[in-house]
Amino acid sequence: MTQIAPPPTIPAALEQWFADQGWQPHRHQLEMLHAAGHALLIAPTGGGKTLAGFLPTLADACTGDMGAGMHTLYVSPLKALTHDIARNLSRPVADLGLDLRIEDRTGDTSATRRARQRVDPPHILLTTPESLALMLSYPEAPRIFQGLKRVVIDEIHALADSKRGDQLALGLSRLITLAPGLSIAGLSATVESPAALAQFIGGAEIVQADPGPPPDIAMLPTTGIPPWSGAGGAYAARDVLAAIRDARLTLVFINTRAQAELFFQALWAVNDENLPIGLHHGSLSRDARHKVETAMAQGALRAVVATGSLDLGLDWGDVDLVVQIGAPKNIKRLVQRIGRANHRFDTPSRARIVPANRFEVLECLAALQAVQAGELDGDGQPPVGGLDVLCQHILTLSCAGPFDGDSLFHEIRRAGPYASLSRAQFDDCLDFVATGGYALRAYDRWQRLMQKSGQWQLRDPRAARDIRMNIGTIVAPELLSVRRGPRGGAPLGEIEESFAAALSPGDTFLIGGQTVRYDRLRDMVVEVTPQPTREPKIAVFNGLKMATSTELSARVLALIGDRSAWAALPGHTADWLALQTEVATLPTPGTMTCESFSRGGRWYFALYSFAGRNANQTLGLLMTHRMEQAKLAPLGLVATDYALLVWSLDPVRDPAPLLDPDGLRDGMETWLAENAVMKRTFRAVATISGLLQRNLPGQRKSGKQATFSSDILYDTLRKFDPDHLLLRITRSESMRGLADFGRIEQMLRARPHIVHSLPPHVTPFAAPLMLEAGRIPIRGAGTERLLDEEAARMMAEAGLQLDETPSKTSA
Known part of the structure; x- marks a missing residue:
């Protein structure tokens, strides 16, 4: 006779907390609570992924099983997510009367707090891959992490296929060495290959949530016809404004910062009712971004024009419409953005797409069909770690103290992206870190490691400071601060050094939704004067030039070649295809x-x-x-x-x-x-x-x-x-x-x-x-x-x- 396992249970206090909220724990949340070892949760946006990741921590706190020191480490791809999670996590902690210290550690954290965390770490630390790497570089790392029980990685898909992901995987392997019993939980809503992502964290049990209702997604009807070329979508500004008017709060996503600035201007040009609309992208000043985020949370805005800066995880509960301007270029990106609307498990997300030009009509329709079919981009292969990131990791660990080469090699092979690393590759990286390689070994500045008693260590311990200052895998263009007026003026944001070099005094450009005049460059600061009545010469920022994914391109090609599918196209686009066949x-x-x-x-x-x-x-x-x-x-x-x-x-x-x-x-x-x-x-x-x-x-x-x-x-x-x-x-x-x-x-x-x-x-x-x-x-x-x-x-x-x-x- 088959014995049926009893349903998983949760501590009585936690169960009562759910009841007090009028909630029932989702099946996938209970499975994460009782998962043995590492686990990867794939759940739709609004499905309570973050709470599922923290349930074991809250359960341990309810039963008095937290232990001493740091219990849980939360890692996210965005600094803003750590602030959001801290705010959301404080609610159940306060309701349950738990004596837990929750702190974040990012580039925005004060030096005083960072120093204190090394001596007295909090129970729950919220951080980013870069800050984790920095913490692992300190001699105190073994003491800080020795009692670590759990690591929660949010939006893991956004990290896994990048060098930041390589850096994180190496850091996770190091944490397992320092705290052998810890468990890792990866959280994501958009995963094309669960098995490959599970391998990223060294092998994990896959927990799949119910998918929830399908999204309400369609092309936004426009009064104008998309132009033949261009990517701004300005022709549809009035149509987008009408959609904003009919919604509570709309996120208008656009692919690059320059396009976001231009479309924001186009919206304001037709905004006769003066609806409050904000602008949010990564090159605006931190204060400007924070003001927009606060206004969104308080319900003071009707729309925000944004780039990928608002793609991930942030829970803006009142958003009930997402508008994507221009083809999304990537199916996963579109799914992620759709999930920002109606951030609830039982409510379909509502999204509309506006193609920027005639070719993009085809790509937008192909993307819609892919979302409806539940298909995502990606080849399903586990990522292969970069050797440049491995070199940085070796340098980072050398700052913490001497290490054994053989032991480190086996530790690195435990990281998913480096599972196939050969000993020869490792030795090449170690030799480069130690000497700079054949052509550079004669220069003292690249002679950084030496062996002593079989252990590798820094030749000069003072070098640790310089190494720590350069930890990270994001190599962005050099950015210059833009300030209003002479020294001491209010910061507006940042522009690329190459863009600033091309400006002449009197040139006008867009930043933060306003036109400014370039006055001078002084002490690496671009000084400007607002010029609200002038047309900008150019929108700033090179921005990210995203390429359409292979899967989406294949769908577009198939759509063009299938005449029976043309019925789903707007008439002007179908006529365009038919005319091509004649010529x-x-x-x-x-x-x-x-x-x-x-x-x-x-x-x-x-x-x-x-x-x-x-x-x-x-x-x-x-x-x-x-x-x-x-x-x-x-x-x-x-x-x-x-x-x-x-x-x-x-x-x-x-x-x-x-x-x-x-x-x-x-x-x-x-x-x-x-x-x-x-x-x-x-x-x-x-x-x-x-x-x-x-x-x-x-x-x-x-x-x-x-x-x-x-x-x-x-x-x-x-x-x-x-x-x-x-x-x-x-x-x-x-x-x-x-x-x-x-x-x-x-x-x-x-x-x-x-x-x-x-x-x-x-x-x-x-x-x-x-x-x-x-x-x-x-x-x-x-x-x-x-x-x-x-x-x-x-x-x-x-x-x-x-x-x-x-x-x-x-x-």
């Missing part, structure tokens, strides 16, 4: 569709790859190089997520040689060796690995100084040590990151059949590309030919011949 060929799955046509004395080659912006731009640069070799005289290119357009003086009649995978790979490696992409990647790798230090006591290198230093090191290593560890890491990351060459190869393998047409004129699909901003000129033989031809025309108009000797005039 040229439609892209379809399994084929590489391209076309060549002439216009205005130029030849245009359009390739509909749907490979993402980065991959298309890289492909364009490689193809134009081969076109130069074939004497086709390319003049320029423009790349979008969907296509590549190259213009030249002579036509591409056979694209197959230009798209040969082997030739492209050879060209890629040659191009990368000298390209700025390689040097930019090397600078990030060198900074993370500890070769370069941006922060030093009493000073900080400017972006130009850091670039100069890294370029010299890059050229030195290429000449004297081409197989140096950091160059190997750089080559690998360059192929994947900004260049995205792996996606080019994947595309060519998936669609080996090339379909090339020669339409008589510009095609419906190519027309938007010719209007696209961001054209890249190609300097080469084609440009010289144009100059020669223009010179000949001008001389002919003047009645002269180019080969004539100019007549001399006497003085």
